[in-house]
Amino acid sequence: MNTVALVLYPDFLLLDMAGPVEVFSIANRYLPAERHYRILTLSARERRIRASNGIILCTDHLLEDAPMAHHLLLVPGGPGAYGANHAELLPWLRDAAGQSRRYGAVCTGAFILGHAGLLDGHRVTTHWHYTERLLKAFPLAQVGSDQIYVHDRKLITSGGVTAGIDMALSIVAEDHGRAVALDVAKVLLVLMTRQGGQAQFSPLVAAMAGQDSPVARAQAHMLEHLHEALTVQHLAQLAAMSTRHFSRVFLRETGLTPMEFLQNARIDHARQLLESSELPLKTVAWRSGFGSVRHMRFLFGERLGLSPSQYRQQFA
Incomplete structure (x- = not known):
């Protein structure tokens, strides 16, 4: 029997725990008894743990008397x-x-693994809203921002909330085959493989320069004139800089080239139109400057992993 152990702490996100747990629990319906997953919950100081939504759970073990070797050791995310x-x-x-076959985290549970030194030298991910914070906190980790989940040797990490379900399904598929995982996905009414990554949920334009900088004026101009044919030369003139100097300063202040920022802004604008209107794709493309x-x-397709029509179907 394979043990899945979840380490809980005050203010964990209940769905980060419950999503993967339900995947493994439902998988047991399709497996012989000797191959079942055994689910354990663990905590450090007290067995009564309050989740971030106020619900109180009683864990199976305190760490001091808990087994240490598991098929999967998992830390859910949450404000705590x-x-x-x-x-x-x-x-x-x-x-x-070190003693478990796999260990990992759902969402921001990666921060706890990071403080334990378990992310260093590994490819990891977390919820898109926290990727930059995770990278700054643990610079020895290779933090990706778009993946739904990432396997790297014994470590497995995932994006936020429902991505824990995707991650758990991938483990079931690895352990028992895709057919069993697909049966579980059908019960849960989720896709076995999602279209696109986390980028489809997160805004691409996040890096804005300081309000008083010439770069900020150029950014504001881009956002107000997305439908126009804009060039780096024209933007540099607005910033009263040479083209080369403007490009260097823009990259330094935002982490993007001017054209990367413009492309991201156009994609975000198109997404907003696709979500909030029934405009034809031709009109959306023109208004967004494509x-x-x-x-x-x-x-x-390149940035979000799905087409405009697919995006509209998922989010409109």
Whole structure:
């Protein structure tokens, strides 16, 4: 029997725990008894743990008397993952991760693994809203922002909330085959494989320069004139800089080239129109500055992993 152990702490997100747990629990319906997943919940100081939504759970074990070797050792995310000190968890997590077949985190649970030194040198992901914060906190980790989940050797991490379900399905598929995982996905009414990554949920334009900088004026101009044919030369003139100097300063202040920022802004604008209107794709493409539906479709596929029509079907 394979043990799935979840380490809980005050203010964890209940769905980060419940999503994966239901995947493994439903998988047991399709497996012989000797191959079932056994689910354990663990906590450090008290067995009664209050989730961030106020619900109280009673865990199976305190860490001091909990087994350490597991098929999967998992830490859910939640406000308590990055807003509290978990010093009492970290030594135990380091030892248990070494003895377990796999260890990982859902969403911001990655911060707790990071403080235990378990992300260093690994490819990881978390909820798109926290990727930059995770990267700054743990610079030795290779943090990706678009993946729904990431397997790297023994470590598995996922994006936010429902991405934990995707991650758990991938483990069931690895353990027992795709057919069993697909049966579980059908019961849960979820897709076995999603179209696109986290980028389809997050705004692409996040890096805005300081309000008083020339770069900020150029950004504001771009956002107000997305439908126009804009060039780096024209934007540099607005900022009263040479083209080369403007490009260097823009990259330094935003982390993007001017054209990357413009492309992201156009994609975000098109997404807003697709979500809030029934405008034809040709009109959406023109208003967003793409010039053609074909060009818009290409960039959506490249950046979001799905077409404008698919995006509208999912989010409108």
